Amino acid sequence: MALIVAEAGFAYNAGRGFENLALSGIDMVVEPGGLTLVLGPTGSGKSTLLRLASGLVDATEGSVTVDGEAMSTSARKRLRGRVGLVFQNPESQFFAPTVLEDVAFGPRNFGRPRPEDDGREAMRQVGLDPDEFGGRTPFELSGGEARRAAVAGVLAMSPDYLLLDEPTAGLDARGRAAVRAAIAAARERAGVVIVTHDAGDFLASADRVLVLFCGTSAFSGTPEEMLSAGASLPAGVRLPDVPRAMLMAADRTGTAVAPSLDPLVAARALAAMAGGRR
Amino acid sequence: MSPARIAIGQYVPVESPVHRLNAMAKMGLLTAFTAALFLVHGFVGLAAAGVVLVGAVALSRVPAAAAARGIAAVSTIVAFTLLANGLRWRPVTALLRIGPLALDAEGLRTGAFFALRILLLVVATTLLTLTTSPVEITEALERLLRPLRPLGVPASELAMTLTIALRFVPTTAEETERIVTAQSMRGARLDSGGPVARVKAWVPVLIAVFFNLFRRADDLAVAMESRCYHGGEGRTSMRVSRMRPADWAALLSGAAMLIAMGVLL
Amino acid sequence: MADGTTTAGSGIAFEGVSFAYAMDGSRRSALRDVTLTLSPGELLVVVGANGSGKSTLARLCNGLLIATVGSVRVDGLDPADPDRTWDVRSRVAMVFQDPDNQIVGTVVEDDVAFGPENLGVEPKEIRRRVDAALAAVGLVGFDRREPHMLSEGQKQRLAVASALAMEPAYLVMDEPCAMLDPEGRADVLALADVLAHERMHGVLLVTHDLADVAAADRVAVLAGGELTFLGTPDVLLGDEAAVTSAGLEMPPVGLLAASLRGMGFDVPARALTPESIVGALWP
Numbered sequence: 001m002a003l004i005v006a007e008a009g010f011a012y013n014a015g016r017g018f019e020n021l022a023l024s025g026i027d028m029v030v031e032p033g034g035l036t037l038v039l040g041p042t043g044s045g046k047s048t049l050l051r052l053a054s055g056l057v058d059a060t061e062g063s064v065t066v067d068g069e070a071m072s073t074s075a076r077k078r079l080r081g082r083v084g085l086v087f088q089n090p091e092s093q094f095f096a097p098t099v100l101e102d103v104a105f106g107p108r109n110f111g112r113p114r115p116e117d118d119g120r121e122a123m124r125q126v127g128l129d130p131d132e133f134g135g136r137t138p139f140e141l142s143g144g145e146a147r148r149a150a151v152a153g154v155l156a157m158s159p160d161y162l163l164l165d166e167p168t169a170g171l172d173a174r175g176r177a178a179v180r181a182a183i184a185a186a187r188e189r190a191g192v193v194i195v196t197h198d199a200g201d202f203l204a205s206a207d208r209v210l211v212l213f214c215g216t217s218a219f220s221g222t223p224e225e226m227l228s229a230g231a232s233l234p235a236g237v238r239l240p241d242v243p244r245a246m247l248m249a250a251d252r253t254g255t256a257v258a259p260s261l262d263p264l265v266a267a268r269a270l271a272a273m274a275g276g277r278r
Numbered sequence: 279m280s281p282a283r284i285a286i287g288q289y290v291p292v293e294s295p296v297h298r299l300n301a302m303a304k305m306g307l308l309t310a311f312t313a314a315l316f317l318v319h320g321f322v323g324l325a326a327a328g329v330v331l332v333g334a335v336a337l338s339r340v341p342a343a344a345a346a347r348g349i350a351a352v353s354t355i356v357a358f359t360l361l362a363n364g365l366r367w368r369p370v371t372a373l374l375r376i377g378p379l380a381l382d383a384e385g386l387r388t389g390a391f392f393a394l395r396i397l398l399l400v401v402a403t404t405l406l407t408l409t410t411s412p413v414e415i416t417e418a419l420e421r422l423l424r425p426l427r428p429l430g431v432p433a434s435e436l437a438m439t440l441t442i443a444l445r446f447v448p449t450t451a452e453e454t455e456r457i458v459t460a461q462s463m464r465g466a467r468l469d470s471g472g473p474v475a476r477v478k479a480w481v482p483v484l485i486a487v488f489f490n491l492f493r494r495a496d497d498l499a500v501a502m503e504s505r506c507y508h509g510g511e512g513r514t515s516m517r518v519s520r521m522r523p524a525d526w527a528a529l530l531s532g533a534a535m536l537i538a539m540g541v542l543l
Numbered sequence: 544m545a546d547g548t549t550t551a552g553s554g555i556a557f558e559g560v561s562f563a564y565a566m567d568g569s570r571r572s573a574l575r576d577v578t579l580t581l582s583p584g585e586l587l588v589v590v591g592a593n594g595s596g597k598s599t600l601a602r603l604c605n606g607l608l609i610a611t612v613g614s615v616r617v618d619g620l621d622p623a624d625p626d627r628t629w630d631v632r633s634r635v636a637m638v639f640q641d642p643d644n645q646i647v648g649t650v651v652e653d654d655v656a657f658g659p660e661n662l663g664v665e666p667k668e669i670r671r672r673v674d675a676a677l678a679a680v681g682l683v684g685f686d687r688r689e690p691h692m693l694s695e696g697q698k699q700r701l702a703v704a705s706a707l708a709m710e711p712a713y714l715v716m717d718e719p720c721a722m723l724d725p726e727g728r729a730d731v732l733a734l735a736d737v738l739a740h741e742r743m744h745g746v747l748l749v750t751h752d753l754a755d756v757a758a759a760d761r762v763a764v765l766a767g768g769e770l771t772f773l774g775t776p777d778v779l780l781g782d783e784a785a786v787t788s789a790g791l792e793m794p795p796v797g798l799l800a801a802s803l804r805g806m807g808f809d810v811p812a813r814a815l816t817p818e819s820i821v822g823a824l825w826p
Contacts, residue, residue, distance in 0.1 A: 042694065042724050056459065085463055092453065093460040095485035105482065109465025139489065143593050153464065170721045172593045172751035173792035197724045200795070238725070241796035245817035252825050263795050267802030274808065274824045291687070412649050445649045448691040497644035504605055504637040505658040505709060506629050516656040516669040 001067050003030040003053060003083065003161045003191055008062030009215075010048050022048045023215045024061065029208075030161060030191035035183075037202050037223075038195045040212035041236035046195040049212070050163050053193065054085040066161065081110055084159030084190075088166045090150030091138075099123070099141070099149050100134035106157040115156075122156035123149070126182035144175025148182050155186055162190045168201050176201060200240050204261050211237050227259040242266045249273050289411045296338035296409045300525040301418035304406055310533035311402050315395050317540030324394050326539050331402055340408045348404040349397055356393045363389030412444040417519050434510025442498070450491065457486045550619035554745060555581040555604050555635065555713055559613035562599050573599040575768045576613070581747050583712060586739035588756045588776075589749045591765035592790035597749045600765065601717040604747065605635040618712065633662055636706030640718040642698035643690070651677070651693075651701055652686040658709040669708075676704040679742070680734060696727025703734055713745040714738060720750065732758065753786065754794040757815045764789050780812035796820070 009024035023045040030036050040046050051057045052064055055076035064071040066082050087093070096102035104119035112118055120130040126148040133141070138149055147167065154162065167183065168176040180201060183192060194202050203209070209226045211219035213234045219226055230239045230247045238244065243259035246266050250257040253273045260266055291297075296304070311327070318324055335345045364386035365379050366372070372380035407415070420437035427433055461483050462468055468479050521529075562574040574596040581587050581604075591597040602608040603615050606622030615622055622631045636658075639645045648654030655676050659669040677683055680700040690698060699719055706714055716735065720728040732748075736758040739746040748755065756762050756776045764772035764779065766789040772779055779785060781801065786793050793801070800820055803810045810823040 041726070054463070056463075081465075087456060087460050090460065092490050093457050093464075093486050094489070095461075095482040105461075105466075106464040109467070157464070172790070174592055174790055241794070241817050242799050245796065245799060245820050248817050248821045249824065252821060261795070263798035264802055266799050267806065270799075270803060270820075270824060271806050271808065413653055441649055441653075442647060445647065445690065448689070449643055452691070494644050497639065497641055498647065500607060501637070501639055501645035502647060502657075504607065504632055505705065506632050506661040507657070508629070508661065512663045514660050514663050514665060514669065516653070516660060516666055516673065518666050 001032060001160070003067075003193075004028070004063075004065045005049070005053055006063050006065070008052055008059045008064055010045075010052055010057060011060045021215055023052065023212075026062070026210075026212075026217055027220065028053070028193070028210055030193055032160060032189065032191045033187060034208065035187055035192045035194065035202070035206045036208040036210060037199065037206040038193060038210045038212060039197065039199055039237060040218070041197060043214075044212040044236070045215040046197075046212055047165060048215075050085060050165055050193070050195055053161075054083045054163055055079065056085075081106070081157040081159055083161045083163065084154040084157055086151050086154050086162070086164045086167060088169060090153075091141075091146040093150065093153075094138040094146070097137060098135050099128070099138050100130065102138050103149060103153045103156050106153055110157060118156045118158070119152070122152040125155055125185045126152045127178055127185070128152060142175070143171050144178045147171060147175065147179055151179070151182055151186070158189075160190055161193070162186050163193045163195070165195050166197075167194060168196070168198075180205075203240060213237060223261075227261070230259055246270065288407070290340045290344060290408050291411070292339045294337060294339040294409070296334060296405075299409075299528055300519065300521050301410050301414040302421060302519070302521060303525040303529040304410055305418055305422070306529045307532045307536070308402055308406050310536040312399060314536040314540035315398060317537070318543050320543070321391065321394075323539065323543035324391065324398065326543055327398055327536075328394075330536070330539075331398060331405070335401070335405060338405060338409050340405075344408060345401055345404055348400045352396060352400050356396055359393045359396065360386065360389040363392065413441070413517070414519070416440045416444070417515070417517065421519060432510065434513060438510075446494070450487075450494075453490060454483075454487050457490075458483055461486070551712070552583050553616070553618050554583065555715075555747070556616045557600075557603070557613070558616075560603065560610045560615060561612035562596075562603060562608060563611050573768055574603070574765075577765075577770050578613075579763055579770065579773055581713060581745045583745045584739060584743040585760045586735060586746045586748065586758055587761050587763060588759040589747060589763045589765060590751065590753060590756065590789070590791060591749075592751055595765040595789070596768040597751075597765050598717055599768075601637070601715050601747065601749045604713070604715045605632050605637055607637075629662075633709050634711050635713045635715055636709045636711035638699065638702045638706055638714065638716040638719050640721050642695050642702060642722060645702050645705075646690045646698060649689065650686065651682065651688045651690070654690070654701060655705045655708045658705055662709065672708045672710065676707040679707055679738075680704045681730075694727065696723050696730050699723060699727065699731050700734065703731070703738075707738075711744065713747070715747045715749070717749045718751065719748070720752070720755065728755075751791070752794075753780070753791050753797065754815055756780070757813050757819075759813075764791070766790060777812035780815075 005026055005028040008026050010022050012020040012022060026049060028036060038046050038049060052059050055071045055073055058072045066079055069079060071079060094102055096105065100116060100119050103122055104115040107118040108115035123130045123133065128145065128148055141149060168179050171179065186192060203223050206223055209221060209223050210217060211233060213236060218234050218237060219229055227239060227243045230243060240261060242261055242263055246257050246259045246269055249270050255273055257269055315327055335342060364381050366382045366385055368378055369380055369382050373383050374381040416437045420433050423431055423433035466479050466482055557577050557579050560574060560577045563570045563572045589597050589600060599608060603610055606628050609623045617631045617634055620627045620631050622628065646654050647657050652673050655673045656669050659672050677685065680703050682700055682704060719731050732755060735746050735748050738744045759776050761774060762776050762779050763770055771789055772785050780797055783793065794815060796815055800810045800814050808824060810820055814820045814823055
């Protein structure tokens with residue numbers, strides 16, 4: 001069981017005079033319980049990849065399959081709900097008078113027998129107590145609460161794969177922590193893909209990292225491999241600050257170092273390079 | 279930039295005598311052109327108007343395809359005009375009979391006249407928006423409405439409203455598309471089912487869009503107030519839209535020629 | 544000014560300011576007893592979690608909100624005085640969080656001209672201000688660009704240009720980086736630094752991200768509507784308790800710097816970039 005993107009690509013206006021290649025030669029495999037982090041600067045094709053994987057657009061090269069079945073714009077209706085996509089700033093899609101009604105919208109449309117139960121379950125998954133939040137109006141929620149309610153709206157459809165575009169953008173520390181926890185909970189049943197230009201929040205918990213640059217894959221591997229590859233990543237892609245500091249120091253002193261996300265590990269390494277404690 | 283990318287009537291920034299002409303002069307000429315179209319007696323007059331229009335399009339250096347794009351949009355109206363005039367109920371003479379209905383030569387001719395007039399009007403108006411930026415159009419409208427201020431017409435505020443609306447068209451379109459996609463991914467069936475079901479399906483999209491629009495308007499009002507916007511009183515303009523002698527010459531001679539054409543032909 | 548009612552350069556002064564929202568018959572306190580002053584040439588960063596009152600504080604600076612208790616003065620002027628509102632707003636320019644929802648013009652130069660047009664500035668002078676403002680934010684040549692063709696970071700820089708065209712003494716930025724990518728954030732923060740320290744504006748930057756305090760002269764921390772800290776970034780970043788109790792998060796690179804300090808290295812607390820840390824270890 002997996003969501004597989006194989007050598008896939010997408011070109012706008014394919015075949016016409018002004019073809020614009022947004023994505024090319026991308027490989028990605030996501031299994032339930034897994035977390036794939038897709039990094040890259042703005043315009044690198046990350047959002048296009050999400051659209052491909054969710055069947056919003058058809059791949060112009062390669063293929064996308066969900067549990068063995070081909071995903072496409074026509075198949076999307078048949079594969080309904082298997083792949084859930086949470087857009088950037090998903091709070092803009094709120095429309096219902098209560099949070100529960102908005103969250104239950106998806107399961108209701110898909111003909112589930114008890115959409116409100118699915119809604120309540122999804123709310124619990126993201127850490128929003130249905131009794132406390134269910135009856136409130138979605139427009140009054142705080143940043144982190146609203147974000148989680150929108151995620152719940154997608155989780156309520158019980159997708160096997162959950163794709164998220166910048167899930168922590170614009171949130172403060174507490175909101176980000178709450179969303180991270182919600183995604184960790186979702187990961188228990190689904191395969192998760194997170195697209196972001198800020199590696200900090202999720203790099204530690206990801207099992208695969210895909211770095212996009214100008215529509216192609218600049219790196220694909222584990223987070224540890226990515227940290228080690230730091231120097232060879234393209235200019236527009238940056239490691240988080242802590243491992244980057246380690247690599248800069250290693251550069252300065254001509255020593256080798258295994259970059260880490262842990263500030264304490266990094267401090268010890270830097271201290272050693274600088275000649276021990278002062 | 280390919281012609282296909284240019285939406286109907288959107289401003290094409292190119293250097294040309296038509297672009298340089300003051301927006302108010304262009305509006306005046308369009309009015310005269312419209313008057314001429316309704317004054318001409320027959321196809322000769324329309325042909326003359328057509329020649330003038332083709333000349334103007336050539337002079338404006340915009341791609342001909344862009345100017346002609348509006349035609350596709352009104353094709354239904356044109357077809358309807360042709361048929362409404364051309365079809366008769368059991369006429370005596372006919373070109374072609376379809377049951378009790380028939381195509382009548384005289385009626386078709388009248389229909390063709392009206393249809394051609396519509397097409398010429400559409401292309402002329404498109405030419406205005408292709409050669410005049412939205413800013414210039416709103417400014418021209420404001421100046422034209424200004425004399426009505428003592429009568430209570432809020433010319434400056436209307437122009438500001440129009441400017442803001444124009445500014446937000448692309449932004450709102452993108453946002454609406456996102457919301458439509460998001461809701462349809464949650465199963466909203468927006469393009470299937472009977473009319474009632476479809477209307478019901480669009481409600482979640484429209485509510486979300488409206489809520490975002492109101493929030494946007496709120497934020498924008500705060501931003502505008504922060505930059506000391508307080509209506510049209512005392513407001514100046516960076517761009518001074520003045521009718522130069524060349525603009526007056528073009529307007530007056532052009533209008534005269536068009537009216538003459540309308541009366542004579 | 545000659546009329547004696549203003550004291551140019553005295554800053555935006557908050558004295559015992561409280562503010563409460565009245566909603567559905569109940570009152571919700573957003574700010575309690577805040578006293579601080581922003582001076583020209585200073586970059587003051589106000590940090591707080593969502594709901595801490597930081598946006599309220601920003602809006603009190605130019606009279607969008609009026610203090611319920613205490614006083615706010617802008618160069619001696621009272622924003623609550625209806626005769627002084629426009630005066631205050633031409634001295635305190637605002638940049639808001641959502642890049643799109645503050646852009647009024649159909650093209651870049653028209654948006655920058657919007658402020659001066661409202662002030663009744665004469666056309667040639669408006670043009671001069673527009674050119675100067677766009678140059679100051681690095682958007683030269685963008686005059687006729689349409690807003691929806693700009694990146695989010697460019698839109699925020701446009702918002703700053705539009706604010707600068709008012710020729711304000713003070714610039715208040717309410718979470719300007721919240722919706723930007725790392726590159727956009729860096730650009731806006733660099734601008735805030737330059738505007739305060741090279742162009743001598745008084746700049747108030749409101750944020751929830753502690754990493755934004757690096758270039759600040761002073762930092763104010765808001766928690767639950769109260770000012771829990773007012774001092775230099777070095778002191779704040781060295782005080783983990785003050786940070787966490789306000790619902791803020793020390794950036795990992797800040798923890799790295801703190802660990803190195805604990806080991807005896809001379810790494811300043813405001814070294815919040817890999818470059819500055821490495822620079823401190825190998826001067």
